[in-house]
Amino acid sequence: MIKLVSTFLNSEGKTHNFTFKDPDTTKSPEEIKESLNLLSSLNLFEKDGVGLFQEVVKAKYVETIERPIFEGDELFGEPAPIEDIPEEPTLPKEVDTDRLEELKAKSSWRELPQVPKVSLSSLAKEEVSIDELNETPETNFKALTIEETDQKIPDLTNEPSNKPYDIVKEMLRRKLRRRKKEEERQHSPDSSS
Incomplete structure (x- = not known):
């Protein structure tokens, strides 16, 4: 146009x-x-x-140049050509190591330390089992139960443990407490619902 x-x-x-x-x-x-x-x-x-x-x-x-691509199910034109990606420059096969070390010494760039690899399976040495985790409505919090192993759950007043199974148990306890408080608020006689 x-x-x-x-x-x-x-x-x-x-x-x-x-x-x-x-x-x-x-x-x-x-x-x-x-x-x-x-x-x-x-x-x-x-x-x-x-x-x-x-x-x-x-x-x-x-x-203004308009190039329709499609209208409804009808396609127009040819696909755009794929541009050739320029090849990355390659280093020469022979590298002057003395010159390379000299450049590294002058440079402010330093290699970052490697991030340690951690897996949760290597940290969890004791098992935690959850009997029922039903997909029930949020108001039915009694369907969720935690079955303890022969390990004692650490006291909440002490510093919490950083072991994954203790953290999971604590998160489930908190969730149950929040649900119970929410249910009490909903069923209290002074609520306006």
Whole structure:
């Protein structure tokens, strides 16, 4: 689509654009300038007491290229060509190790320490089993039970243990306490529900 975008000055000396869709592109620049000057000489257009189109400043054609990709189930055109990815530069086979060490010494870059790999299976030495974890509504918190192993659960007043099975147990206890408090709030006589 081709548009003619022309810039005009208003009576306050500010610029504004006038866009005309599908202009006659066979006209010469002199003819277009004459037509736009005619528009500015009419003094017909005014907005909030400010006269528009007082003087023509410039004009240009703006072309928009539209390439439809699809409409509904109908596909158009060919897929865009895949650009060739430039190959990464390779190091020469022979490396001057003295020069490399010299550059490393001058550089401020340092290699980061490796992150240790940790798996939870290596940390959990004792088992925790959960008998029932039913997908019941949130209001039925009694369906969730925890069966303890022969290990004692650490006292909550002491510093909590960092073992994964203790953390899981504590999280489940907290969840049960929150559900119980929420249920008590919902069923209290002073609630407005």
